[in-house]
Amino acid sequence: MGREKEKENPSQKALNLLRTRLSNPNFVFKPLSDSPDSNYSKLKFIISSSITEACNNSILLLGPRGSGKVAVLELVLSDLLQQYPEAISVIRLNGLLHGDDNCALKEIARQLCMEHQLLFSKVASFDDNSQFLIAMLRECGLAHKTIIFVLDEFDLFAQAKQRLLYSLLDAMQSVTSQAVVIGVSCRLDVDQLLEKRVRSRFSHRKLLFLPPSKEDTERFLEHILSLPKDSSLPHSYTVEFNGRLKNVLADERFKELINTYLSFNSTIGQLMRFLFQAVSYMDLDVGFLSLENFKTALSSTQRQPKSECIKDCSILELYLLVCMKRLEVKEQNSYNFNSVMTEYKSIHDFQTSDNYAGNVCLRAFEHLLQRELISFTDNRGHNQSVEFRPVKLLISPAELYQGLKSYRSCPAILLKLIAR
Amino acid sequence: MPAIADRNSSSFKEIVAAIKSDKSGDIAGSNGCCIPQKRRLRSDAAAARESPVSTPMKLKSPRRRLNSSPNSPANGIKEDFSEKPVKKNWNPRDVEHMRAVKEALHVSTAPSTIVCREDEQKRVLEFCKACIEQEKAGSLYACGCPGTGKSLSMDKVKQQVIDWATKEDLQPLEVLALNCTSLANTSEIFSKILGKHQPRKKTMGSTSPLQHLQKLYSNNQARAGSKMMLIIADELDYLITKDRAVLHDLFMLTTFPFSRCILIGIANSIDLADRFLPRLQSLNCKPMVVTFRAYSKDQILSILQERLLVLPYIVFQQQALELCARKVAAASGDMRKALCVCRSAMEILEAELRESASNLSLASVEEFISQQTAPALEIFQSEENNTVRIDHMALALSKTFRSPIVDTIQSLPQHQQIILCSAVKFFRGGKKDSTVGELNKSYIDICKSAMIPPVGILEFSSMCRVLNDQGLFKLGQSRDDKSKRVTLKVDEADISFALQGVRFFRNCLQ
Numbered sequence: 041m042g043r044e045k046e047k048e049n050p051s052q053k054a055l056n057l058l059r060t061r062l063s064n065p066n067f068v069f070k071p072l073s074d075s076p077d078s079n080y081s082k083l084k085f086i087i088s089s090s091i092t093e094a095c096n097n098s099i100l101l102l103g104p105r106g107s108g109k110v111a112v113l114e115l116v117l118s119d120l121l122q123q124y125p126e127a128i129s130v131i132r133l134n135g136l137l138h139g140d141d142n143c144a145l146k147e148i149a150r151q152l153c154m155e156h157q158l159l160f161s162k163v164a165s166f167d168d169n170s171q172f173l174i175a176m177l178r179e180c181g182l183a184h185k186t187i188i189f190v191l192d193e194f195d196l197f198a199q200a201k202q203r204l205l206y207s208l209l210d211a212m213q214s215v216t217s218q219a220v221v222i223g224v225s226c227r228l229d230v231d232q233l234l235e236k237r238v239r240s241r242f243s244h245r246k247l248l249f250l251p252p253s254k255e256d257t258e259r260f261l262e263h264i265l266s267l268p269k270d271s272s273l274p275h276s277y278t279v280e281f282n283g284r285l286k287n288v289l290a291d292e293r294f295k296e297l298i299n300t301y302l303s304f305n306s307t308i309g310q311l312m313r314f315l316f317q318a319v320s321y322m323d324l325d326v327g328f329l330s331l332e333n334f335k336t337a338l339s340s341t342q343r344q345p346k347s348e349c350i351k352d353c354s355i356l357e358l359y360l361l362v363c364m365k366r367l368e369v370k371e372q373n374s375y376n377f378n379s380v381m382t383e384y385k386s387i388h389d390f391q392t393s394d395n396y397a398g399n400v401c402l403r404a405f406e407h408l409l410q411r412e413l414i415s416f417t418d419n420r421g422h423n424q425s426v427e428f429r430p431v432k433l434l435i436s437p438a439e440l441y442q443g444l445k446s447y448r449s450c451p452a453i454l455l456k457l458i459a460r
Numbered sequence: 461m462p463a464i465a466d467r468n469s470s471s472f473k474e475i476v477a478a479i480k481s482d483k484s485g486d487i488a489g490s491n492g493c494c495i496p497q498k499r500r501l502r503s504d505a506a507a508a509r510e511s512p513v514s515t516p517m518k519l520k521s522p523r524r525r526l527n528s529s530p531n532s533p534a535n536g537i538k539e540d541f542s543e544k545p546v547k548k549n550w551n552p553r554d555v556e557h558m559r560a561v562k563e564a565l566h567v568s569t570a571p572s573t574i575v576c577r578e579d580e581q582k583r584v585l586e587f588c589k590a591c592i593e594q595e596k597a598g599s600l601y602a603c604g605c606p607g608t609g610k611s612l613s614m615d616k617v618k619q620q621v622i623d624w625a626t627k628e629d630l631q632p633l634e635v636l637a638l639n640c641t642s643l644a645n646t647s648e649i650f651s652k653i654l655g656k657h658q659p660r661k662k663t664m665g666s667t668s669p670l671q672h673l674q675k676l677y678s679n680n681q682a683r684a685g686s687k688m689m690l691i692i693a694d695e696l697d698y699l700i701t702k703d704r705a706v707l708h709d710l711f712m713l714t715t716f717p718f719s720r721c722i723l724i725g726i727a728n729s730i731d732l733a734d735r736f737l738p739r740l741q742s743l744n745c746k747p748m749v750v751t752f753r754a755y756s757k758d759q760i761l762s763i764l765q766e767r768l769l770v771l772p773y774i775v776f777q778q779q780a781l782e783l784c785a786r787k788v789a790a791a792s793g794d795m796r797k798a799l800c801v802c803r804s805a806m807e808i809l810e811a812e813l814r815e816s817a818s819n820l821s822l823a824s825v826e827e828f829i830s831q832q833t834a835p836a837l838e839i840f841q842s843e844e845n846n847t848v849r850i851d852h853m854a855l856a857l858s859k860t861f862r863s864p865i866v867d868t869i870q871s872l873p874q875h876q877q878i879i880l881c882s883a884v885k886f887f888r889g890g891k892k893d894s895t896v897g898e899l900n901k902s903y904i905d906i907c908k909s910a911m912i913p914p915v916g917i918l919e920f921s922s923m924c925r926v927l928n929d930q931g932l933f934k935l936g937q938s939r940d941d942k943s944k945r946v947t948l949k950v951d952e953a954d955i956s957f958a959l960q961g962v963r964f965f966r967n968c969l970q
Contacts, residue, residue, distance in 0.1 A: 240606035303874035
């Protein structure tokens with residue numbers, strides 16, 4: 041028992057370590073940012089040159105959701121805050137919260153007050169806040185302090201009159217201020233949303249966050265999932281874990297699996313979620329990652345809820361579904377329970393088992409409605425009884441076929457009927 | 461003297477080489493190791509033939525020299541040898557030098573003399589002088605695209621008018637310069653004007669500032685020496701309200717008999733005066749319109765050169781500036797963009813030098829024993845690598861003007877590319893929009909033809925949503941996922957271009 045406990049502890053600890061890593065965006069994006077060509081270095085270069093040369097700059101970070109824009113930005117900002125501790129102050133705004141100009145200006149004033157330990161008054165008007173902003177920009181410019189504005193969900197700031205964007209970018213055109221405006225957005229055409237005069241003042245620098253190449257992804261996977269040599273885990277365990285991991289990663293089936301996953305979602309954020317699931321499926325008794333874990337994770341991301349619903353249906357309910365599908369194939373656009381019953385009876389011209397009475401079928405029909413595999417097409421006819429109201433299928437033919445195929449004891453006639 | 465001739469000849473050589481390499485289609489890359497050697501070899505023959513750079517003191521004008529030189533291309537690239545003899549070398553690794561250049565090119569640095577806008581400035585100045593001399597009110601409207609120097613010129617004119625008034629011993633002028641975006645609401649502009657007139661008095665509650673002003677201007681309360689006021693209102697279209705009252709009242713202020721304000725409005729639309737101030741025409745007081753046209757290629761070039769004149773060294777090659785001016789003039793004529801592109805090109809040069817420096821330090825460590833680094837070092841430190849070349853400028857231009865759409869489409873996951881492809885095919889027949897359900901059918905067909913298993917409807921609609929977030933699709937609202945309307949927001953040609961590398965998509969989009 042002591043030995044089992046010993047064996048269990050390292051795998052539990054390893055699991056915790058891996059899970060912590062995968063949920064920490066700083067760790068995840070650091071290895072991808074090491075090359076000099078990466079977005080991290082480019083962004084760092086632009087911001088640090090604006091700080092050291094005391095000039096203004098504006099830049100857009102574009103890319104699909106989950107590609108690490110804010111994560112890389114935070115990495116850059118934390119590095120710069122260490123490098124120049126007194127020379128930067130960061131103001132963060134989000135388009136979802138501060139899309140309105142008044143709100144945004146209030147938030148800017150509040151954050152500036154917090155940074156510089158001033159008193160913030162909630163009743164300050166729009167005018168007061170904007171005067172404060174201009175005064176602060178001037179003061180910070182004189183004191184050689186750069187203000188970095190981070191505008192998340194930039195496309196939401198570019199709606200309506202864009203006054204905030206205009207005043208920020210216009211303030212940057214004067215010599216006295218030292219500011220950097222960083223916009224983060226997932227829309228690629230966000231600069232087309234800007235008004236012409238705002239667009240003219242924007243410096244058109246864009247950093248595109250694209251998913252990494254195949255080789256980068258492979259290296260990245262190995263780096264993320266390997267246990268570090270200097271952790272508190274026993275050395276032999278670490279070595280064996282990493283060895284087995286290498287084997288799994290080099291396996292052709294694993295590569296195919298990853299390619300399949302990446303053909304749906306290629307962003308790093310999604311890949312992290314997938315790895316988190318795979319790692320969570322690790323068998324603690326065995327203590328090592330195996331190909332099965334990844335396979336299970338992949339199948340759990342590709343769940344088809346409606347097909348799974350089919351597994352819980354009774355045979356009669358399956359018959360009803362197949363009848364409805366046949367009615368649809370026959371181009372009958374609206375049908376109700378009675379027409380389904382007619383179809384059902386016509387199927388059973390051939391055999392007599394599985395032929396149930398009308399009220400039993402009605403009960404099965406109501407089950408299907410509750411489970412939302414079918415639904416009424418109109419919202420009004422509550423006065424009519426269930427048998428007369430038109431219904432439609434909520435499950436596609438492909439899903440139905442899939443579900444029937446994986447049903448434990450599906451009658452052959454159903455498969456024949458649906459395949460025709 | 462020999463040093464100067466050398467430099468001139470070397471830059472001529474590299475211009476010829478650049479033209480040749482340009483024509484042959486391969487722009488000199490950042491791998492500077494072998495290319496300068498090649499340049500020397502290639503253009504040796506050309507350099508032997510050319511003679512004009514041997515005596516820098518007796519230079520002919522660039523244009524005439526160009527016509528007489530046998531190798532000059534037909535598109536008229538000028539060579540500016542006239543003031544180069546006195547310029548030092550620019551060392552891009554020197555932080556001070558870099559900073560000076562970046563400052564010279566920054567949008568916020570207002571140059572001391574504003575070139576290419578002398579006509580417009582003169583007109584505005586004459587107008588203001590006339591108004592002040594006759595002690596009459598007047599209105600002027602300056603319009604033009606963004607980045608054409610309107611606010612800059614108005615600032616200059618403001619200064620010039622003040623100086624002129626002091627020189628002529630006239631009444632000093634009151635100036636109110638404001639940007640209409642900074643007003644909390646549109647009628648605040650009147651309180652600001654009133655505040656300038658009567659800085660100490662607070663307005664009484666019953667009359668609004670506008671009425672106060674109107675009363676002020678319609679009575680002959682003008683004491684003998686009351687001041688004229690110059691109002692410069694930037695971004696005038698922020699004052700346009702639904703009933704157009706504010707803008708109208710503002711311009712009407714200048715029509716009162718005893719009004720003493722000169723109003724200058726700045727905006728982008730050319731016909732603002734016609735559209736929003738029709739009644740002024742009947743009173744015969746339409747504002748004078750000064751149009752600031754978009755900059756042409758020559759104007760942009762001369763402005764850039766003017767800015768770079770302050771520096772004691774050469775930073776940009778002439779052709780690089782020309783390329784920039786040509787491209788920006790063709791696109792929008794916006795000066796800010798030109799400055800931005802120049803700065804971007806400089807940063808590319810900086811990055812290249814940093815990378816080559818780190819490569820060089822690696823290489824020099826490796827080859828220390830073999831002692832082959834000496835000629836390589838020489839080449840690296842030659843001036844050819846110290847100016848912004850045409851390839852840097854081309855790269856900067858492509859980064860600024862190219863939309864990221866093609867890159868993004870190429871890096872989308874495979875299924876999303878198939879969805880885009882199916883959308884293109886579906887909308888080819890002239891239909892403009894469709895539902896997610898029908899698009900799904902088209903998508904399943906394409907997947908079947910490629911023998912790729914299609915994804916389920918849930919995954920499909922979430923991929924459509926991802927494409928919507930990125931701005932490639934536009935999804936409408938609907939309660940049911942399947943009946944949301946889908947439109948394609950990207951041009952079909954862009955998608956075909958982006959996907960042409962993959963044979964499957966090429967055949968599909970045939």
